[in-house]
Amino acid sequence: MTAHPTTPPTVPSHRFDALTAAHMRAGGSWKWSTPGSWRRGEREGLIGAFVAEMDYPVADVVADAVRTSADGSRFGYLPDDWVADMAAATSAFWGERLGWAPDPARVRPVPDVLTAFTATVRHFTRPGSAIVLPTPAYMPFLTVPAMLGRELVQVPMARDGGDGSGRFVLDLDAIDRAFADGAGLLVLTNPHNPTGRVFDVDELAAVTEVVERHGGRVFSDEIHAPLTFDAHRHRPYAATSGAAAAHTVTATSASKAWNTPGLKCGQVILSNDADAAHWEATGYLAEHGTATPGVLATTSAYRDARGWLHDVLAYLDGNRALLASADLPGLDVTVPEGTYLAWLDGRGLGLDEPPSAFFVREAGVVMTDGAACGEAGRGGMRLNLAMSRPVLTEALERIGAALS
Numbered sequence: 528m529t530a531h532p533t534t535p536p537t538v539p540s541h542r543f544d545a546l547t548a549a550h551m552r553a554g555g556s557w558k559w560s561t562p563g564s565w566r567r568g569e570r571e572g573l574i575g576a577f578v579a580e581m582d583y584p585v586a587d588v589v590a591d592a593v594r595t596s597a598d599g600s601r602f603g604y605l606p607d608d609w610v611a612d613m614a615a616a617t618s619a620f621w622g623e624r625l626g627w628a629p630d631p632a633r634v635r636p637v638p639d640v641l642t643a644f645t646a647t648v649r650h651f652t653r654p655g656s657a658i659v660l661p662t663p664a665y666m667p668f669l670t671v672p673a674m675l676g677r678e679l680v681q682v683p684m685a686r687d688g689g690d691g692s693g694r695f696v697l698d699l700d701a702i703d704r705a706f707a708d709g710a711g712l713l714v715l716t717n718p719h720n721p722t723g724r725v726f727d728v729d730e731l732a733a734v735t736e737v738v739e740r741h742g743g744r745v746f747s748d749e750i751h752a753p754l755t756f757d758a759h760r761h762r763p764y765a766a767t768s769g770a771a772a773a774h775t776v777t778a779t780s781a782s783k784a785w786n787t788p789g790l791k792c793g794q795v796i797l798s799n800d801a802d803a804a805h806w807e808a809t810g811y812l813a814e815h816g817t818a819t820p821g822v823l824a825t826t827s828a829y830r831d832a833r834g835w836l837h838d839v840l841a842y843l844d845g846n847r848a849l850l851a852s853a854d855l856p857g858l859d860v861t862v863p864e865g866t867y868l869a870w871l872d873g874r875g876l877g878l879d880e881p882p883s884a885f886f887v888r889e890a891g892v893v894m895t896d897g898a899a900c901g902e903a904g905r906g907g908m909r910l911n912l913a914m915s916r917p918v919l920t921e922a923l924e925r926i927g928a929a930l931s
């Protein structure tokens with residue numbers, strides 16, 4: 528899975544290198560104010576590497592869109608033509624970047640992907656049917672189904688290298704059994720948080736076969752779609768076949784790739800006539816929370832901030848290389864194919880506490896505890912790589928020092 532070169536990569540300097548930990552703490556983000564049970568005095572030295580946001584300042588055009596919203600008092604309800612503009616920009620970006628330009632009329636605004644998820648469960652699944660979730664998973668998918676009165680079936684992902692090594696892959700037999708037992712919806716996160724997998728077309732075709740066998744549905748969470756590396760290309764699931772288009776509700780947002788989760792604008796993409804009609808009848812509440820400045824900023828991001836994204840991807844790629852070269856004895860490190868989240872398996876350390884707690888105490892690095900990602904994540908950690916390279920270097924050195 529992960530090669531560990533002996534020499535660190537040489538990477539050219541970049542303006543993001545100047546983003547120090549002190550600078551980030553002063554900025555007031557959740558990532559750097561590190562909520563939780565840590566005592567106040569300890570916070571000063573902590574490096575926030577948990578929640579999935581980037582430390583990088585947003586693209587100028589995105590900031591301009593918010594400023595223009597304020598200058599023009601564009602804080603009213605959403606006009607249809609701004610929604611249409613955002614949908615057209617989403618479709619154009621997806622078409623050029625991901626090879627599928629959905630019909631803009633079927634790209635609908637929602638505040639965020641979680642709202643899209645709750646609307647999908649409520650309106651697009653058999654009442655009371657269980658939800659199938661490959662794990663480890665994005666944490667709220669573990670808890671939100673119960674809030675909607677739904678049973679959750681956790682399906683641990685497998686490794687394709689045998690003996691617990693290799694890429695994380697979907698356990699299709701277990702997903703098949705869950706549908707056979709009456710589940711109605713599969714949550715497919717691709718690119719996958721927290722393992723960083725970008726599923727290939729064959730893997731996606733195999734998912735379609737299983738779902739079709741049982742008349743199931745898919746919620747395809749593609750929020751990390753633009754964030755892929757090397758030869759890994761994101762394939763929109765609904766575009767892989769007519770069958771996939773017929774059973775899928777896709778959700779995405781510019782908020783991961785352009786770092787705007789607080790602007791509250793995501794997109795639901797409908798990929799068949801029946802779903803488009805059903806969304807029109809049921810989607811009002813989900814759409815209602817979408818923020819007007821967020822829609823304008825999202826349009827700018829998809830349309831005018833591709834250069835910024837390109838630059839960020841190159842920088843993140845350097846951070847991936849840094850992780851791959853880090854000396855972290857005893858940790859099984861998965862460098863992501865997509866997303867800026869790395870999975871560190873600490874089960875081999877033989878600790879009598881969650882490794883994430885150990886590294887907060889011994890290294891001052893706050894990662895997401897794997898157990899929050901499901902039973903299969905216990906003993907693992909999710910490390911957010913989207914910081915300045917000097918800060919990431921320090922975080923990795925501190926983790927390495929704690930290990931030795």
Ligand SMILES: Cc1ncc(COP(=O)(O)O)c(C=O)c1O
Nearest residue numbers: 579639640641665720750780788
């Ligand atoms: C895979 C995945 N889905 C959904 C979300 C949440 O997105 P939103 O803030 O749009 O609800 C995240 C946030 O990190 C995520 O990583």
